Amino acid sequence: MNQVLTPAAGITKGSFGEVRLERVGKIYEKEIERLVALDEFSLTIERGKLTVLMGPSGCGKTVLINMIAGYEQPTSGTITLDGRPVQGPSCDRLVVFQESALFPWMSVYSNVVFGCQVQGIDPAEIRAKAELILRKVGLFEFRDKYPAHLSGGMQRRAELARALINDPKILILDEPFRGLDAMTRELMQEFYVGLFEEFGRTNLFITHEIDEAIFLADKLVIMTYQPGKVKAEIEIDLPRPRDFKMLASSRFMQIRAQTLELLYEESSKAFASGSKAAFDLVGALASSKDSCRIAG
């Protein structure tokens, strides 16, 4: 299944973009209430790198995605892609959503080719591209199925295919593997990291899972809790290609301990302010701290 994709196929290696967020602020005002979701948020999502964003629930990660994708406008500051300001949704910046956003009434094939069709690309070219990408994600035999008839992992791969066929300058993934069972999740992580290493596209990946974050990332960005700001940027220097053996390496453990320290601080703040999701996260972190100690 691991055939090499030629650039002629249209899924090129090299169409990367760089997204720059400069002093981005987002404030929601509702009558007397005022929520500062993001404040002076600056970050460069580097060309061809996999940037992973972590932070407690409610720190504005989803708002950030919505603004990069062009679904929402920042209240202040600028977002640019390769120097040009971001304006509205575009197939330059594609999102793989937390809950599946496959169109339930379309077959896998129709979902994958939707973008190309509405952009008016030549049908023969669409067919060739679609076959290639469907084979790549291992869904060619399932192309006529509806999303509801696929497993969770297959749905995620179909969604990746639907985005990748459009050759986006940046691919944004919002906790894409949430809700998958542990085994499928690991397989998907490995599949995804392989895909990234092959295509080398600019990726922004949001997650709650610390192991997932470190395993995938070139750069790990930790956000603060309300208002969302960058708390720390950690370069992950684990070598590529990556596989699951690295989860046991001493370098991985070192980075993990460092990251946990930073996250724990922020989650405690969120916890103190009474966020339910933060409560869950602190619980999860506490247990992973223990496991870390045992491993160390």
Added chain:
Amino acid sequence: MKTPRGKLLKKVFSARTLRGLSSIVLFVVLWQLVVYLKVPYLQNLPYPEDVASHGLAAAVSTGYWIDWGLSLSRIFIGFIAAQLLGIPLGLAIGISRVFRGFTFPVFEILRPIPPIAWIPLAILFWPTRELSIYFLVFIGAFFIIVINVIQGVSNISVNLKWAAFSLGAKPNDIFWRILLPGSLPSIITGMTVGMGVTWNVLIAAEMIAAQGGLGRTTWEAYTNHNIPYIVVGMVSIGIAGYLCSTLLRWLGEKAMPWKRKF
């Protein structure tokens, strides 16, 4: 080795079918018993065989089938008119906030009025009785389909619309490939519920105002004190309603293959 015929026999004589059959048999026996024992207030009930013989006599008469035709055509004309007007209206209200602001309040004032309450006005306004009945059937299905379509449109996840926009869809694509198929389940639900209401309204309207039709014949059987024929009429109406909702269910399954279990 199982022949197709063997399979069919097995299906016909499955435990489920037998249970269903025995429930019907039990009902008829109970009915028979009620009439035989002259249970108070129910002593006017005809015997099942009386009803059956009247039913058979009706089935071979043309008048009976003309009544079927009249009722069914009234249902379909009113019902289809309601869909043709109601689905676009519901889509428009669901999609455009401005349009919703202008139309929805009036809609919400008229909606709670039971369709049967429209009977006097309908008879007064429309030049023929037939037109008033079409109108009443229309009212019975109209508000339900509109409200369901509005709900269907607003139930479509914003992520789907966003995803479509990101992939390069124009408003035209969003309408035909996202909003319309996305609200189809609600459209089918609205049709099914509307069909039920429509039969209620039709029978009431026919009893009051129509010439011919299943409701009218049932009423005439009452005025002629032909009790077995009243029951024949009732059973016919039940069957007609059942056939209509079966047709809609079948249409729904055809229109939404993605809802199939496998």
